Amino acid sequence: MSDTVLELQNVSRIFGEGDTQVKALDNVSLSIRRGEFVLIVGSSGSGKSTLLNMIGLLDKPTSGKVILDGKETTALNDGQVSQYRNEKLGFVFQFANLLPDLTVLENVMLPQQIQGSSEDIRQNATDLLIKVGLEDQINKRSNKISGGQAQRAAIARGLVNRPTIVLADEPTGNLDSVTAGKIVKLAKTMAKELNQTFIIVTHDRHQFPDVDRVITIKDGKAFSGEETTMEITA
Amino acid sequence: MIIHIDSLRSLLDRPDESNSIFVKLTEKNPEAALDIRKQFLAAYANDDLKAQTIEESAEATLKGLRSGISMINLIGYFGMGSSAFAIVTIQMMLVNSKTREIGVMRAIGAKRKDILMVFILQGMIIGAIGAGAGTGIGLAYTFST
Ligand SMILES: Nc1ncnc2c1ncn2[C@@H]1O[C@H](COP(=O)(O)OP(=O)(O)OP(=O)(O)O)[C@@H](O)[C@H]1O
Ligand SMILES: [Mg+2]
Numbered sequence: 511m512s513d514t515v516l517e518l519q520n521v522s523r524i525f526g527e528g529d530t531q532v533k534a535l536d537n538v539s540l541s542i543r544r545g546e547f548v549l550i551v552g553s554s555g556s557g558k559s560t561l562l563n564m565i566g567l568l569d570k571p572t573s574g575k576v577i578l579d580g581k582e583t584t585a586l587n588d589g590q591v592s593q594y595r596n597e598k599l600g601f602v603f604q605f606a607n608l609l610p611d612l613t614v615l616e617n618v619m620l621p622q623q624i625q626g627s628s629e630d631i632r633q634n635a636t637d638l639l640i641k642v643g644l645e646d647q648i649n650k651r652s653n654k655i656s657g658g659q660a661q662r663a664a665i666a667r668g669l670v671n672r673p674t675i676v677l678a679d680e681p682t683g684n685l686d687s688v689t690a691g692k693i694v695k696l697a698k699t700m701a702k703e704l705n706q707t708f709i710i711v712t713h714d715r716h717q718f719p720d721v722d723r724v725i726t727i728k729d730g731k732a733f734s735g736e737e738t739t740m741e742i743t744a
Numbered sequence: 745m746i747i748h749i750d751s752l753r754s755l756l757d758r759p760d761e762s763n764s765i766f767v768k769l770t771e772k773n774p775e776a777a778l779d780i781r782k783q784f785l786a787a788y789a790n791d792d793l794k795a796q797t798i799e800e801s802a803e804a805t806l807k808g809l810r811s812g813i814s815m816i817n818l819i820g821y822f823g824m825g826s827s828a829f830a831i832v833t834i835q836m837m838l839v840n841s842k843t844r845e846i847g848v849m850r851a852i853g854a855k856r857k858d859i860l861m862v863f864i865l866q867g868m869i870i871g872a873i874g875a876g877a878g879t880g881i882g883l884a885y886t887f888s889t
Contacts, residue, residue, distance in 0.1 A: 568851065588856050596853020607848045624853045667852075 514580075515674050515707055516542040516565060521574035523560050523730075534560040535571070536730035542675070545705045547698065551715050551736065552727035558711045559679055561727060565709060566599055566677045567591050579674050596625050600668030604680035608652035608660055608667070615639065615648045618667045625671060638666040642696055658689035662696060669700060678710045682717055690717055774799065827874060835867045 523535040534557045542548055552558050563569040564576055567583055576583045579598055586594065595601075600621075608617045618635035639648050642662040647655050652663065661681060668676045681697070682690035694717055701708050712718060715736065726733045753760075769776055777797040784795050796804075839846070846859055 566851065592850070592853050592855040594853075595851060599851075601848075601851040603848075603851075605844075607844060609845055609848060621852045624858075 513543050514541050515544045515578070516709075517575075517577040518564065519575040519577070521561075521564055521571045521576060523557075523564065523569065524572045533730050535564065537574070538730070538732045539574075540725060540732055542707060542709065544674075544707055545701070546707055547701050547722045548707075548709045549715070549718050549721045549724045550709065550711045550727060551713065551724060554713065556727045557730040558713075558727050560730075561732070562677055562679050562709070562711050565675070566601060567595055596621060597671060598674040600671065600673040600676040602661070602664045602668045602676065602678040602681045604683040608663055610651070610653035612652055613649050614644060614652050614655065614659075614663045617652050617663060618670055621667060621671045627671075634670055635666070638670055639663065641700070642666045657685055658693065661685065661689075661693050665693070665696060665700065669704065669706065672704070673706075675707045675709055678708065680711060680713070682712065682714070687717070694718055827871070831867050831871055831874075834870065835863055838866070839863060 518538055518540050521535055521538045522533065525532045525534055536557075538561065550558050550561060560569070564571055565578075567576070567578070567586075570584055574584075578594065583591065583594065608614070609620070612620070615632070615635055618639055619631050622629065622631040622634060636648065639645060642665055644659060644662050644666070647659055647663070652660065655663070661684075664681075665676075668678070676697075678697070682693055685693060697708060697710070698720070700706055710718065710721075715724070723734075724736045726736055747755075767780065769780070774797065777799075781795040781797060785793070849859055850856075
């Protein structure tokens with residue numbers, strides 16, 4: 511089995527048409543290996559979220575290919591894409607995005623329930639919630655916990671299906687710096703422990719001091735490494 | 745006994761009423777009724793009289809009843825239409841207020857179909873509760889008056 515879990519080939523994404531056309535992604539090619547902890551940085555409006563939506567199969571490229579786990583995904587139908595998202599991808603967003611009507615535990619159980627997993631769903635979710643330090647919050651309604659706790663639960667939910675890649679868009683964007691630091695540390699620990707690939711979008715490079723790779727997006731183009739001019743404006 | 749219609753009217757104190765005669769036939773034959781009507785109209789050709797068989801006069805009454813029923817039906821259809829419209833509006837508002845949750849469900853791997861089903865089911869439940877409650881209240885009202 512190949513070590514490459516994700517490959518983007520000449521991916522472009524154009525929004526709108528005519529005069530109002532925006533080229534949010536411009537011919538982006540990159541590949542990510544299993545277990546890599548990758549940071550995507552760039553200024554506001556550079557195309558980071560658009561790139562993450564491509565990788566997460568939440569949006570389709572105008573042109574180019576997205577190859578996830580060796581399979582070209584742009585031709586898949588909604589049912590197949592949904593299954594891919596469920597099995598191969600885990601998502602963590604800026605606002606934890608737990609479903610407020612469910613308990614913390616139920617939120618973490620949800621991906622495996624959608625999958626129709628035959629494993630002990632409750633046990634898996636409980637184990638992960640203990641790992642992220644939420645053993646006291648398991649049966650609380652998820653709108654009754656703090657932002658930092660919610661983000662921990664969201665990470666547990668992102669990991670529960672043992673996805674190929676966990677995607678996070680500004681996972682610390684809504685947290686104070688101390689809590690954010692803890693969340694980053696948790697993600698790193700999980701990545702190492704589970705050999706889990708992470709792709710994280712942030713505009714705050716300093717929150718993630720120790721990562722395997724940094725990709726900088728500028729005007730829809732991807733560059734390897736960090737661009738020093740961005741450091742000054744950040 | 746034969747009496748003039750005006751005398752009868754004054755006797756019964758009903759000056760302008762009692763203005764029709766009901767003729768009952770011994771044989772049950774609609775053809776005969778039509779025949780008699782024809783003879784009657786021929787006999788009083790110059791008078792301003794109207795002759796109807798029982799079926800025809802019932803038809804007139806029924807017509808009134810039918811238009812009443814169709815009016816009630818119309819109100820019913822209008823009610824049903826506006827409830828359906830209300831449910832659709834409520835569901836649209838719900839969908840709009842749940843875009844974030846829908847996004848999360850999509851990201852976790854729920855299919856478009858599954859999410860649509862949730863909202864359709866919810867709409868159907870609201871509709872069923874409404875119809876049940878409406879029928880109950882309607883029946884209670886009907887039987888209490
Ligand atoms: N659905 C859309 N329709 C039209 N234009 C869009 C859409 N989504 C993004 N864009 C445009 O594409 C460009 C890239 O947007 P994107 O959201 O990827 O930026 P970003 O790097 O995530 O920014 P931020 O750091 O502010 O989140 C922007 O110019 C944006 O206006
Ligand atoms: Mg963004």
